[in-house]
Amino acid sequence: MTIEKKEPRKRFLALDTSTATLGVAVTENNRVVHEINASGERNHSVHLLPIIEQALQASGTQGSSLAGISVGVGPGSYTGTRIAVSAAKTLAWAWNIPVVGVSSLQALAWGGFMKSSEDAVDDHHAPDWIIPLLDARRGQAYTALFASKGTVSPERLAPDAIRLMQDWVQQLVQLLQQAEAEGNKPRCLWFVGETSLHASDESLEPLRGITDTCAVPYELEGRWTGFLGEEQHSHGSDDMHSLIPNYTQLSEAEANLRKSTQGGSK
Structure with missing residues (x-):
């Protein structure tokens, strides 16, 4: 009798590169399966994919067997946030799994x-x-x-x-x-x-x-992006093509105040 080995179907991959910490976590039912938080590095584009691979291997998880991806969309570092969002959308498309953006x-x-x-x-x-x-x-x-x-x-x-x-x-x-x-x-x-x-x-x-x-x-840890993502996945996913970083901007009143201040200082 052959027992078929089944891959986990309730696990999620979480990514966040909006701060100085690169956070990656594999979560399942609101618990951490594996987590890697690399602090002090700003070159997230170089390290993100190898760390994702490391987290998946350490947790015994295949990317295509994931239930979805959760990604921090910022606000934070403009360049950093784009890195995680781009990676999440690419992997979600390649693995044919849903993706949600969460507030960093x-x-x-x-x-x-x-x-x-x-x-x-x-x-x-x-x-x-x-x-x-x-x-x-x-x-x-x-x-x-x-x-x-x-x-x-x-x-x-x-x-x-x-x-x-x-x-x-x-x-x-x-x-x-x-x-x-x-x-x-x-x-x-x-x-x-x-x-x-x-x-x-x-x-x-x-x-x-x-x-x-x-x-x-406090430095951001990937697990919290994962836990928020699990909540959002339970209500549905985002359209991967329209998912973009949240860069934010000054409110109109604050922007006008800054302009008037800068104008008065000339």
Whole structure:
């Protein structure tokens, strides 16, 4: 009697190259089968495919047997984000499997929160707020706002965008005051990611006395892109031909403010 060896059919490949970390993970049913996070390298185009091959081999997974691919679409490094998105679309086409794009900032928020707040989750309090940060230079950050309570994926409260950090902190003050008036003020604001420039005591001073804040340096791990991707795959896939990076841009008000400031300095 011959027993046919069946390949796993519920595994997903996750890719994210939007930051300085190249993250690749193989996930299955919201658990990590294998993960490789290569930090400190910006030449992701050279390393991505060999690392994908290494992750698949280490997990005993054939590309054509995957249930799908999850890819971080940014925002973040323009060049870096394009690398993962292009690779994901090419592999999805070659292996004839679905692909979904996920927010790299949401993955950053989830991973940073789970790494930093194991003792902070309390069902008797309102959800904590998470502010992911990636430096965008000139006082700007790629950022967003999420709420999280427990181990489920963070709920989005504000869109991914590139924001002037000084203005963003003031917006957070207003959002906190509104939440307090509605009786659902968060217990803590978690600033996670590239926090050294944008989450100093000085930059967060306007938030002092409103609620607790915590700044936690964190580098993105591929598993969180994978977990978010599994959620999205359960609701359907993206069209691989129209899937593009999310580069984001300044809001109209911020762009006008910058223009007026630059004009006045001439």
